[in-house]
Amino acid sequence: MNDMAPTREQREAKLEGMGCKRKRVEDARFTQGKGNYVDDLKLPGMLHGDFVRSPYAHARVKSINTEAALKVPGVLAVITAETLKTVNLAWMPTLAGDVQMVLADGKVLFQNQEVAFVVATDRYAADDGINAVDVEYEALPVVIDPFHAMDADAPVLREDIAGKMTGAHGPRKHANHIFEWSVGDKDLTDVAFRKADVSIKEMLSYQRVHPCPLETCQCVASFDKVSGDLTIWGTFQAPHVIRTVVALIASLPEQKIHVISPDVGGGFGNKVGAYPGYICAAVASIVTGKPVKWVEDRIENLTSTSFARDYHMTTEIAATKEGKVTGLRVHVLADHGAFDACADPSKWPAGFFNIVTGSYDFPTAHVCVDGIYSNKAPGGVAYRCSFRVTEASYCIERGMDILAQKLGMDPAELRLKNFIRPEQFPYQSALGWEYDSGDYATAMKKMMESVQYAELRKEQAIKREAFKLGETREVMGIGVSFFTEIVGAGPSKNCDILGIAMFDSCEIRLHPTGAGIARVGTKSTGQGHETTWAQIIATEIGIPADRIMVEEGNTDTAPYGLGTYGSRSTPVAGAAIATAARKIKAKAQMIAAYRLEVHEDDLEWDIDGFRVKGLPEKTMSMKDICWAAYNSVPPGMEPGLEAVSYYDPPNMTYPFGAYICVMDIDVDTGVYKVRRFYALDDCGTRINPMIIEGQVHGGLTEAFAIAMGQEIRYDETGNVVTGSFMDFFMPTAVETPHWETDFTVTPSPHHPIGAKGVGESPNVGGVPAFSNAVNDAFAFLGSTHIQMPHDYWRNWQAAKTLGVV
């Protein structure tokens, strides 16, 4: 008897395509210590560079004396702003249309700002050199509290633009003002508030935090004086963008610049921007003719390469007495630090903060954001969220809870009453977005049933009575959050970075034996693209995922892409992969028709190949088509089987989810215990459920850290007081709660495979769920809002303020 032909199920399973929990191909190297991270790179004659940094938050640099440092054994050069001026690189442009000092030019504007770059034979000698550089400073008054940045007598921070009253985003109102960005109908919104039965107003602060990937920012730059080629290996989330930035600011021909992101140890937004370390390493390599490595340490990472949030949001919601929302008004004071180095699409100085109407049908809304300078580190990256989306989500989700409290309504009921309904999609929001798809009430009700929401509220009522009677010292909080994200930046009509549209790309090349390589413009920093991109291709063209090699991060070989951040990889590059695969499939169909001697239209797709309609035994597998593509294509057709796709998305995608956190807090100690955390995510089509769950676990853990303890805090003189893991809250396995995950599936109607992106949802939805739980715990004692982070000390302070301790 012949071998049994594989069943359809066996053929499907062999592909390991979309929807399967495929184990990761990356793990073989990562579990054996064979990853290839930047600091693992060692080149012959490689030097090490490291920074002299400012101890002051604001000071004039009177002099820099490098004489003693140059005598230190092993030190070869000390680069200062004066050196950089000779190559016109003392300042560099930022992604936000501002300029930033690469090295201190006359003054310093934040603590740990880069002042000089010492280049030496090894990292220890570089450190000796740093200690021998003598810098004379004259301290200046500082701006730390953003609410005083625009005081009449506030010190002028940016003397370089002091006289310029117009910035990259319009008029500036004060020397320390960067931009005002407003959107929505102000007049209509004012009317809504005048007519409102009920309204709330609260200043909601989202503290400054840091993405803090476990691997810090680092690079190796190597300039070849003979060929004029500059190669930079770095921890880049967007390697092509870095190549173009280097070409523009260093006036080097772009084909001579080779940017390579090897394995990257987490990004979370930290590794999107261009930092002085990259510029200095490149200049040092040009000056010395040797490769130069720069590796920042953890303190440098937390205090200088970017930050996230620092948004202070005065939030107002108008509603009817029945709880129907009628208007939203938000003013944001955005602290951008010393330079406006926000990593947002160029036209969006406050990112996509105008997603702040959230999941609710607001008839009108108005948002105004004022960006200001302060003596803090520059940045403003999207830390595990699309641009300023987590701030927006926190704003509306806290706001809705505060409104529910004022109305005496259940927060879940208030949300259900105001959701955008399924039949309203595609939905035009009052602040200008077109939501693609959603079924909010279904997700919300599934969450409520899963956790037995009504029972939890009953238990809470009993516990509150017991507390009032003095029978317990614990208060119970239930934090509901229902977020809508906006990810997948983005359509060329409104998204670009330095003028480059935010498309993404994929090139697939199939080999004769039924295998292939896919090169993609994104860069995994832990998301597992080598695994999941192959799954998309497997489903689309029937070649098993384990026969597809995925390559990213090399600008010489990958097609131009805008990189990985803002949950854009699946919405944009995922679509490019699917469309490239479909181009291949179209050619494959022509080859199959020719070989089977039928018309193309007589063929239909069947898992891993084509078959003739009505003649199921007459088939040609993709494997055989691959071979045929290299020896017997139809007359007039080019041989080979490859395709490139650059995908310009027609719209953003709008993932959503329903989260709930149940927490008990001891008022005498402020110690909280997360009893339960349930997260339901709807990210559209699910490519690999195992990886999705992993992303949700990780994002929730970062949300937990932010809401419950993380803060980059400055004292009144501008010293960073949370600059190491000693003070900056990093949850261990002990503090981290257990996560329950769930899902619904509402595909994106405009995405080729219906996927929406998920990596950042748990951070966006998680932070308000935690904060709402803490606030809900204390609400019955008369509190309306307690600022994050909700660590033990602050919880205890809250209890004290409320008079129960």
Next chain:
Amino acid sequence: MAKTHVTMKVNGNEVEGLVEPRLLLVHFIRDNLQLTGTHIGCETTHCGACTIDIDGMSVKSCTMFAVQADGADILTIEGVANADGTLSAVQEGFRAMHGLQCGFCTPGMIVRAHRLLQENPSPSEEDIRMGISGNLCRCTGYQNIVKAIQYAAAKINGTEFKEAAE
């Protein structure tokens, strides 16, 4: 700076080197021995990416000098796999349970888990969470790392691994 001669056994191999007294052990391992699987995430002994095994104990090699390890018997991630080159139970567990994402904490986490299971062959979830609390992970939220170690414990003990329901 005067250099000191050190010898140690690393992953079963005798190694030696001339080192400055200030050279950190992690730099000796990564730069001199070119065993780059051991990582550096914080240089203040908090993150555990640099965890190695010295004389049967988990040690963070970023805050120990190479000279302090003179004569020591060291195991790094490169020495964890089985003698025949297959993945150890712990390594296999991390892959099977999706206990890693960016991979940067993974070597330290696996070397720590390897020692933990020698100290306590049948740890409870609480034991595991406490046992790896010196190792930070920014990607996974630890839940799948806990499962990975439970998977490894079951495999080593020859018992059935049951994945806890979410």
